[in-house]
Amino acid sequence: MMPPPADFDAGSLARSLLRRSRQGALATLMAGSGDPYCSLVNVASHPDGAPILLISRLALHTKNILDDPRVSLMLDERAAGDPLEGSRIMLAGLMEQATGSEAEALWRRRYLNAHPSAEAFVNFKDFSFFRINPSGAHLVAGFGRIVDLSPEQFLTDLSDAASLLEAEQSAVEHMNEDHREAMNLYATKLLGAEAADWRCTGCDPDGMDMEAGSKTLRLDFPRRIVTPAALRQVLKELAGQARTAANI
Numbered sequence: 001m002m003p004p005p006a007d008f009d010a011g012s013l014a015r016s017l018l019r020r021s022r023q024g025a026l027a028t029l030m031a032g033s034g035d036p037y038c039s040l041v042n043v044a045s046h047p048d049g050a051p052i053l054l055i056s057r058l059a060l061h062t063k064n065i066l067d068d069p070r071v072s073l074m075l076d077e078r079a080a081g082d083p084l085e086g087s088r089i090m091l092a093g094l095m096e097q098a099t100g101s102e103a104e105a106l107w108r109r110r111y112l113n114a115h116p117s118a119e120a121f122v123n124f125k126d127f128s129f130f131r132i133n134p135s136g137a138h139l140v141a142g143f144g145r146i147v148d149l150s151p152e153q154f155l156t157d158l159s160d161a162a163s164l165l166e167a168e169q170s171a172v173e174h175m176n177e178d179h180r181e182a183m184n185l186y187a188t189k190l191l192g193a194e195a196a197d198w199r200c201t202g203c204d205p206d207g208m209d210m211e212a213g214s215k216t217l218r219l220d221f222p223r224r225i226v227t228p229a230a231l232r233q234v235l236k237e238l239a240g241q242a243r244t245a246a247n248i
Contacts, residue, residue, distance in 0.1 A: 008141070008145055008147075010139050010141070010145075010147040010149060010153070011149065011153040011154050012220070013087060013139065013141055014089055014137055014139050014149055014153070014154035015049055015154050015156070015206065015218075016218045016220075017075050017076075017077070017087060017088070017089045017139075018045055018049045018050070018051065018075065018089070018091075018154065019045050019049060019202075019207070019209050019216075019218045020209070020216040020217065020218050021043055021045075021051075021075040021076075021216075022042060022043060022044075022114060022115070022214070022216060023040060023041065023042055023043065024040075024041060024043050024051070024073045024074055024075045024076075025038055025039070025040060025041075025073070025074040026038065026039050026040075026041045026053070026061055026071060026072075026073050027071060027072045027073070027074070028061045028064035028065055028068075028070075028071050029064055029067075029068045029070060030060075030064055031063055031064050031066075031067035031068070032067075034068075037060065037061065037064055039059070039060070039061045041053055041055065041061070041073075042054070042115055042118070043073070043075070044110050044111040044113070044114035044115060045110065045114070045202070045209070046106075046107065046110060046131055047106070047110070047156065047158055047161075047165055047168070047202070047204045048155045048156045048157075048158050048204070049154060049155050049156050049204075050093075050131055050132055050133065050134055050155060051073055051075075051091065051131065051132045052107050052110055052111050052129060052130070052131050053095075053129070053130045053131075053132075054111050054115075054118055054122060054127055054128070054129055054130075055127065055128065055130060056124070056126045056127050057126045057127075057128065058126050062128075065095045065130065069094045069095045069096065070092075070093075070094060070095075071092075071093065071094070071095050071132060072090055072091065072092045072093075073090070073091045073132060074088060074089070074090050074091075075088060075089050075091070076088035076089075087139070087140065087141040087142070088139075088140050089137050089138065089139045089140075090137065090138040091132060091134050091136075091137045092134065092135050092136055092137070092138075093132045093133050093134040093135045093136075094132070094133045094135070095130050095131070095132055095133075096130065096131055096132075096133050097128055097129070097130050098128070098129040098130070098131070104129065106165070107129040107131060108122065108129060109169055110202060111129065113172060113201040113202055114201050114202070114209075114211070134151045134154075134155065135151065136148065136149065136150055136151065137149045137151075137154055156204050156205055156206050157205070158204075158205070160226050161204070161205045161226040163226070163227050163228060164203070164204070164205065164225065164226050164227055164228060164230075164231060165204075167228040167231075168202065168203050168204075171200075171203050171228065171231060172200045172201065172202060172203065175199075175200040175235075176199045176200055179235075179239075180197070180198070180199070182235070182239045182242070183198040183199060183200060183210060184196070184198050185239065185242035185243060185245075185246060185248075186198070186208075186210065186217075186219050186238060186239070186242055187210060187212070187217055188242075188246075189241075189242040189243075189245040189246050190219065190238065190241065190242050190245070191217050191219060193215070193217055196212035196213065196215065197212050197213075198210050198211070198212045198217070199211055199212065201216075203225075203231060205221075205224050205225050205226055206220060206221060206224065206225075207219050207220040207221050208221070208235070219238070221234050221238075222234070222237075222238075
């Protein structure tokens with residue numbers, strides 16, 4: 001396998017794919033036989049970037065997971081034209097179910113921010129939140145850009161970010177209620193996206209996640225952010241940069 005170019009940031013691309021993806025192909029092992037089984041699932045991201053799923057115990061993949069938690073998940077950019085031209089990542093690891101009210105609440109709000117329509121069935125008794133605890137990832141981003149990554153290369157460290165996580169939902173709601181103009185400027189002037197009804201779906205130490213319909217974006221912060229005050233400051237700075245670019 002050819003080594004990737006020196007300027008290729010595999011970890012950054014992997015983090016972006018994990019944050020932006022909303023669907024993926026989940027591979028599990030059939031209970032009893034161990035035969036491979038693949039299914040399409042909706043995903044959201046934990047603040048550290050690991051995938052969160054809301055799945056029914058009636059589904060075959062959930063029955064497989066409860067028998068053997070080893071899974072892999074394929075996420076891709078779904079690029080126009082040849083799908084193989086787009087970047088994709090295969091994440092391997094163990095599936096774990098939310099335990100405790102704090103984890104349940106965190107995974108729930110992160111998932112519903114990304115998939116608001118799930119509100120209609122999130123309280124059904126057969127549905128539960130699961131998270132993939134990654135053991136590694138295989139990234140394919142084009143010719144000569146194929147890299148195996150360890151979890152510390154693509155997951156976000158949350159060890160010093162408790163206050164930011166506690167304030168995250170308030171920040172998300174504040175941005176969506178009072179700063180939709182700034183959200184659109186981030187998208188169009190900093191990320192080169194088309195104007196749309198962009199909204200915030202999550203914040204973490206490395207950046208902010210944005211969504212408009214089926215389109216998703218990742219706004220990386222210029223430095224690590226671990227407090228609400230630092231988050232307000234960096235978003236203000238980025239808004240200033242966006243307004244300068246827009247000549248406002």
